[in-house]
Amino acid sequence: MTKPSLMDFVEAKIAEGVVSEDDVITLRRYIYSDMVVSLEEGAALFRLNAAAQGFPDSWYDLFPEAMADILVNQVRPSGYVSEDNAAWLIGQVTADGHVCSRTELDAVLHILERARKAPENLEQFALRAVAQSVISGTGATRSGAELKPGVISDGEVELLRRVLYAGAGCGGMAISRAEAEVLFDLNDATVEAENAPAWSELFTKAVANHLMALSGFAPPPREVALAREDWLEQPGGFEGGIGGFFKKMVSGGVSGVREAYRDQPDPFAERGAAMEAEIAVNEVVTGDETGWLVERIGRDGQLHENEKALLRFLREESPTIHPSLQPLLDKAF
Template identity: 80%
Template sequence: MAKPTLHDFIETKISGEHVSEDDVVTLRRYVYGDMVVSLEEGAALFRLNSADLTFAPDWYELFPEAIGDILVHQARPQGYVSDENASWLIEQVGLDGRVCSRTELEAVLHVLEKARKAPEHLEQFALRTVADSVISGTGATRSGADLVPGVIADGEVELLRRVLYAGAGCSGMAISRAEAEILFDLNDATVESENAPAWLELFAKAVANHVMALSGFAPPSREVALAREDWLNAPGGFEGGLSGFFKKMIGGGISGVRDAYSDQPDPFAERGAAMAAEISVNEVVTEGEAGWLVERIGRDGVLHENEKALLRFIREESPNIHPDLRPLMEKLD
């Protein structure tokens, strides 16, 4: 009698109710038995993941690991995700019409975090997936939690930050226009909500990073601009860490940005000092920047507190305010 294949085993498990720890061990043997994980095996794992089953905890480690090995570690050249493989991943995630945060989104993030370079559309897909789930109250970030649709909670802020931060490993040093647009869309959609305070911080820091890039400045890497965990234990606690950084960056204008990045402890200090030395020569908001900001801020007809913080940043430190921005500046408190 022929030995059951991976396909046979998965079909048997789909007809049941639960994938046990022993089942995960068996799956690992099937997938890694020949030391190579194929796209066909990856598609089989996606099929199992999409079934209406309960899973042992080890499944949530095996699934992202296997997908990452397919698209990153076994890629040629290693570490570079091709356009075709990125499209394959997006297609697999969307086959059942929903995204599960503990597996499918985790697999996408695992790929982005491990890759040396990945197509921009893969990261934008992850960011848009999280943003859409925030607005709808279902999907990737909910995972059974009783959260309110249209409200950005702390956990969702951290997930958004993680998606943005993952782009640093894919040669996306600055926040892109597409990413900034997604953040603006999410901000507009949740303007009436009581969002977590951390959302304002992330939004303003990320968009400021993008504006710096527009002006020709080599902006702080995402590692520096978006990381939180290394600051939470800084001297002075939260106030001295992330909160202190944000107050310097936004409240202190250009000089605050210089101070904020220069003051960061290792491993950011050396990089921060070089960035701080460059910031002072890029204080002018160009016509291109102004046009984009005016269109983007005015799209929903509401001037949000997050957007006011950005405008104050520009007003206080730019030597020449572009005329297109003056009507918005006049609306500031």
């Protein structure tokens, strides 16, 4: 008896509506029998993911693993996601008009986290998918009726943090303009909501990281800038660990950056003297930076609490404030 093709097997599972543990083992044998996963096999998995109704836990391991093998591990040079492959992935994810809850977004993040380099539009796609899910109350991060549209929960903050972390693995140390724009959009859209406190922390840290990059200052790595302080805090109180490092950085503005780097053991201490001079030069808020910030903050006609915190940061730490920023500064105090 002739063994059915992978597509025949997938169509049979779609007709049944449920994928079992044994089915996942069979799928793994299909796609890994020749030690290579093809784009056609990947498309078949996407089709099954979109059409079937029930999956075992092992499916959520196989799906992102197979996609990473296709787009990251098998390519030459290994680890570099091409523009064409990124377009293929985005096309597969959006083919049914939405991002599924545990699988497609996980696959995108799995790829970004493992890639040495990936097109910026792939990371931006993932970040916007999470943001849109928060606003609409459906899609990638929503799994229960008790979750309300337009409210950022702790789980969604951690998913946003994961997307932003993933960009570091693709060569982007600082938060980009496009990423900062998405975070501002999300902040605007949820200003009336009872968001998780962790959202304020993430928003402030990420946008501050971007503003440092705008000034020409080399900001700390994303794993420092976006770390959860309660996760990374070490014994010894305020001074301890990476958490203490960024607590100083956020609470003390640019001077806090100086102190944070100065007080840390190697390798931070070794960079302290050079960064002292670099930061002093780049504290000035330029016209170009100010133009973007004024336009971005004023886009919805409101001045939000997180935005006020950024303005206070600038007023306290920059020796020269561009005149166009002064009206917003007056409103923030």
